Amino acid sequence: MKDFLLFFVLIFIVLGCKNEPKKTSEVKTNEFAIVIHGGAGTILKKNMTPEKEQAYKTKLEEAIKVGYDILKNGGSSMDAVEKTIHVMENSPLFNAGKGAVFTNEETNELDASIMTGNDLNAGAVAGVKDVKNPISLARKIMENSPHVMLSGKGASVFAKEKGLEIVNPSYFYTENRFNSLQRVKEKMKAELDHDGKTAFYDAEIKDSKFGTVGCVALDKNGNITAGTSTGGITNKRWNRIGDSPIIGAGTYANNKTCGVSSTGWGEYFIRLNVAHDISALMEYKNLSLKDATKEVIQQKLTKIGGDGGVIAIDKNGNMVFEFNTAGMYRASMNDKGELGVKIYKE
Template identity: 65%
Template sequence: MKKLLLLFTLLFIFSCNQSTVDKKPIGEPDQKPTSDKVESDNFGIVIHGGASTILKENMTDSLEAEYKKVLTEAIETGHSILANGGTALEAVQKTINIMENSPLFNAGKGAVFTNAETNDMDAAIMDGESLNAGAISGVTTIKNPINLAYEVMEFSPHVMLSGKGAEEFAKERQIEIVDPSYFYTENRFQSLKKVQELEKKEADSINNATAFYDPFIKNSKFGTVGCVALDKNGNLAAGTSTGGMTNKKYNRIGDAPIIGAGTYANNKTCAVSATGWGEFFIRGVVAYDISALMEYKEMSLEEAAREVIQKKLPELGGDGGIIAIDHDGNIAMEFNTTGMYRATMNKKGELTLGIYKENENNTSQE
């Protein structure tokens, strides 16, 4: 009997001690499993400011310097965020803000005019880690459309909002609203008038559907802006912002806010932002196609980008370009036009700027 009492006593003491060990102080958070991701020093960022007929002989030295100044400011902003451990999503957003605030590019302040003499803007952003995305289209009062696209991604159950609904959501999220007159720039307005004159002449001489598109395809710059980034945690992100096409009608929406067409990011493969004739980028699902070629055909980023932009897109009849970065930090800046405003910075802080198409790899310092 004494032995049994001794055994029960020892079991009771052991149980109490174990219970004390298992308890944690009240209010102390539960310990979460350590993430598999380890921060590395590998990161990079790439931007574009549109691809079109850009020829050095048509560019003044002062204007070229202005473009390079804004491109440099934009990419250094994003690079600084990444270098200090910031996320790819933050870098993409803040970098695009710089270009949206410049009248040089067809996004935000420099957005082109529609046929109705308004400025209607689209934007999208995507997180390569979660595949979450946000997009907006047809907004007329949002100072920085990419910021609203981010809010849609983070704080709504939806992927895309448009027009008045998007602007109502912007007010709820306290996104900066401006009067539509903020977007007026004289050179964009004069471009609209020139394109409308060309459209009328062509419509009078050619009685077919392409007459509607040809004038602004031939004579308008595609100034869409975009950014792709890889952060130190190995996460990718892509963003694109645009004013669309000069003289667009019927609330036309291009590829920029269409996830998989003009904007796409996936940590398994790459992040892509496109610029060009949007209808063809939508039909070709260009941004996703590059990712799919990498995932399913095991192509490199360079091979996939070249296949889509130099072969598949032209076969459809489209022109333009893309910027992209893969999960290893490799980059692509591929275009089939005579130029694309572009820049990249790697983890070493080495800056490469480009405007014209002077060689095959499209990445020379100019």
């Protein structure tokens, strides 16, 4: 009888172990690594021309190689993240910097953040209209001020004092983004519902792709940096701010665990503190990066109706892309120089 009971106890233990999430690996996968995203959303191959698809892939490759070269030559993950994001901020393809979407007032309001995992230092900026590269302003705030986040006119004054490149707001105008705003405004002419919104407006936000850009890098010294930059969502009002400049929601880095950059419907990412939650699951539950990102994006975020995804690198150089949308503009490079550039869900 005792042997019979022991048999079932052993079976229970074995089955239970199979269902346990994978624990954090202590094996060094990559000495250094870098991942980037250019937004996640309803990105379908049937809606993409071959020319446009190639344009995105070319720009993603250009951007990530900038950061890779810095890391390969012994540079810091912070430099790699900043310079890589510059390439995407300077491109009209992405909803950040030059390609930022328009607000309801037909202006562009830019947000960005950066965080370093060795000291948990961070900088962020929200609602600036004349700084060419918001990610550089976020870094300046982190390194040259006692604050974490600055916004609006004050942030622009700080940027000028620190010698960052200031541009006329017209620099951010692109016809494609302006036309997108006009389409949304036409739909907004529908009768308002009792919440002061329209079903058309909600559908436009849900169905549009989120072009936020981000980068996470691990350097040869074992330091992780994460950065995110965005123009927000089309037709945003009242100086709306999403998750991108929120440390712990849109961006997080900790050398003990991982670095994360988010993209998607920001309000949901803020409510779940998505980027930090992934790190917390690794630290407190000892989950692997893959399992932690999957639990947050595919379970927690989906449960409350959130769309989007994350890119992440853990302290051992493991790289992850996790998203619950049709696609994500993304790329990765490891310490062997192996490049991967993808757009659609596989």
